[in-house]
Amino acid sequence: MKQSNKIFLSVMAIIGGLLVVMLMFGGWWISTNNRINNQQQDVEQQWSQVENVMQRRYDLVPNLTAAVKGSMHQEQKVFGDIAKARSAYNSANTPKEKMQADSQLNKSTSMLINVIHENYPKLASNENVKNLMVQLEGSENRISVERQNYIAAIRAYNLTVINFPSSIVAQAKGAHTLDYFKATTTQVQNAPKVNLDD
Numbered sequence: 657m658k659q660s661n662k663i664f665l666s667v668m669a670i671i672g673g674l675l676v677v678m679l680m681f682g683g684w685w686i687s688t689n690n691r692i693n694n695q696q697q698d699v700e701q702q703w704s705q706v707e708n709v710m711q712r713r714y715d716l717v718p719n720l721t722a723a724v725k726g727s728m729h730q731e732q733k734v735f736g737d738i739a740k741a742r743s744a745y746n747s748a749n750t751p752k753e754k755m756q757a758d759s760q761l762n763k764s765t766s767m768l769i770n771v772i773h774e775n776y777p778k779l780a781s782n783e784n785v786k787n788l789m790v791q792l793e794g795s796e797n798r799i800s801v802e803r804q805n806y807i808a809a810i811r812a813y814n815l816t817v818i819n820f821p822s823s824i825v826a827q828a829k830g831a832h833t834l835d836y837f838k839a840t841t842t843q844v845q846n847a848p849k850v851n852l853d854d
Contacts, residue, residue: 688816688825695813699834702809703751706802710758713795714745717765720788724772727779731771737764755837758799765792803837810834 721738728734741764745757769789772780779785814833817826826832 684821685825688822689829692813692816692822692826692829692831695809695816696831699806699809699813702802702806706751706799706806707754709795709798709802710745710754713758713765713792713799714742714761716788716791716795717742717761720765720768720785720792723782723785723788724768724776724779727776728771731768731775734764734768734771738768740764751837752835762796807836810836 717738721735725735738761741757741761745754745761748754748757769792772785772789780789816822817831817833
């Protein structure tokens with residue numbers, strides 16, 4: 657075998673090896689990019705589900721308000737707070753704004769339910785009112801579950817964005833970590849109290 661053939665074969669082996677490495681790197685890059693895209697979609701899908709269950713509660717509140725308003729003339733402040741909270745929720749655009757508005761709606765609705773139980777026991781025992789309060793309680797549970805799922809989706813996405821080597825792809829495509837939902841101190845201290853046994 658001539659020297660030139662050996663050199664040619666060596667060069668071809670090096671080129672072949674480089675092509676294999678480049679193909680493997682390209683495959684990894686595409687796979688990682690797709691994983692980040694999929695996780696972004698998971699986060700968006702989960703946020704849609706959070707909005708869905710918050711919207712369910714948002715839609716129930718007027719029914720409860722209408723059912724009790726006629727019997728609760730002196731509680732106009734509570735009804736005003738609920739109206740403001742619903743308006744804020746309706747005009748919120750970002751997940752952070754929605755969560756804050758939802759928190760205010762939750763607080764106002766909890767206040768209404770507490771007032772009903774404390775000051776209007778006959779009204780609290782009304783079947784229609786009781787049913788609406790049970791539905792609101794169910795909405796609270798759904799919201800809690802969906803928030804947990806949303807937080808888990810954000811965690812998976814954030815880990816991909818910050819962990820090496822996927823962080824290289826994330827940085828190249830401009831992906832950044834997302835904020836977690838955090839309950840404010842007021843939300844934690846003023847958790848809704850729904851007592852249907854009174």
